[in-house]
Each structure stands twice: as C-alpha cells, then as structure tokens.
Amino acid sequence: MVTATTQGVKISIETIYQDHQSDWANAHFMFAYRISIENLTDYAVQLLSRKWLIFDSNGTLREVEGQGVVGEQPIIEPGESYVYVSGCNLKTEIGSMRGYYVMQRVSDEKNFIVDIPEFELVVPYKLN
Template sequence: MYVAVTRQIEVSVEPFYIAERSEPDENRYVWGYRVTIANHSDDAVKLLSRYWRITDGAGRVEEVRGPGVVGEQPELGPGDSYQYTSGCPLTTPSGIMVGNYTMLSGRGQMFDIDIPAFSLDLPAEKRTFN
C-alpha cells in the first residue's frame, strides 16, 4: 500500500497485476490499482480532475489528464472516503505511476493533492540492482 497526505486528504493506492488480461508473449502487461481518497479535513472537497505520469520499464513516459475519475467527480464531506478501481496496460513487465488530483474545497479554493508514486512489478519478476 502506498500513501500520500496533502492538506489532510489521504490518498492510498494498492496496485495489482491482472494476469488473465495480460499477454507477456505479446509485451502486454495489465495492472489494476485500487485508490482510496479519505477526507480528514474539516472542509468538504470535490475531485475535479486527475493527472497521471506513467513510466514503463524502458523509461517511456505517458501523461494522462482528464476530468474526474472513472467517470465521476466525487464529493467528500469531512470524514468521508471514496474508493475506485482502474487499470493501466504496459508494454514492459514493470513501471511506475505517480500523479495528482485537482480538488475544489467547499470554500471555493482549487488545489492539488498528491497521488503517491507506486511501482508496478510482476510478482515473480526477478529484480536486479545496478
């Protein structure tokens, strides 16, 4: 589990490999990730947009921007949490994702919160260090 806290809003991510949707012989590796956003502040917030920076094992970078998450722009009151699951295909057996969400406070202030960097590594992949 990977966790980041910004302005008392906690984002935790749990990545997982989806073997049944992957085809390693064709350089297709599919990852899922479960995100939980918990509002520990005393103000309501709304998730407006997302930004992801996805780096595969060969160093290729893809940036993804868009409104909301999985077609929603959830609103979280103080003490509320929201969870969703999404996915990411890679052409390499490993990678890294990191990003941020743009939020709107109940007081009308826009701000970004961090999504923690998390690694996508095959469970049986042998890791090497240089």
C-alpha cells in the same frame, strides 16, 4: 500499500497484476489499482480532475489527464472516503505511476492540488 497525505487529503493505493488480461508474448502487462481518497479536513472537497505520469521500465513516459476519475467528480465529506478501481497497461513487466488530483473546497470553491504518491507496477514473478 502506498499512502501519502497532502493538505488533509489522504491517498492510499493498492495494486494487483492482472495475469488473465496480460499477454507476455506481445508485451502487454495489465495492472489494476485501487485508490482510497480520505478527507481528513473539516470541510467537504470535490475531486475535479487528475493527471497521471505513467513510466515503463523501457524509458517510455505517458501522460494522462482528464476530468474526475472513472467518470465521476465525487464530493467527499469530512471524515469520509471515496474508493475507486481503475487500470493501466504497460509494455514492460515493471513500471510506476504518480500524479495529482485537482480538488476543490466546496464551501469557497478554492482549488488545490493533492499529490498521488508514486507506486510500482511489477509482475509478481519479477520479484522471485
């Protein structure tokens, strides 16, 4: 698990290779990732948008931006967490992702950035 805290918001990430959705012969490697966003501050925050940088080991970089996550812009109260699962496909057996969330303090509508730490996407047999 990869974890980082920015401005009182803790991001924890777990990844799982999706063998049944991957096709090695056609260079299609599917990964799921589970992200927990924990609000360690004393005020409510809302996740407004995200930006991802997705790297394949062949040198390809993809940028993905959008509103919210999995169709939601959750409000996370102090001491609470929001968890979601999403996925990413790669053309290679090894890659990584990193990025950031744009969050907003609900009380005064002040926006701030929360870093999503870099995490690896690796087909399990590549580690043997």
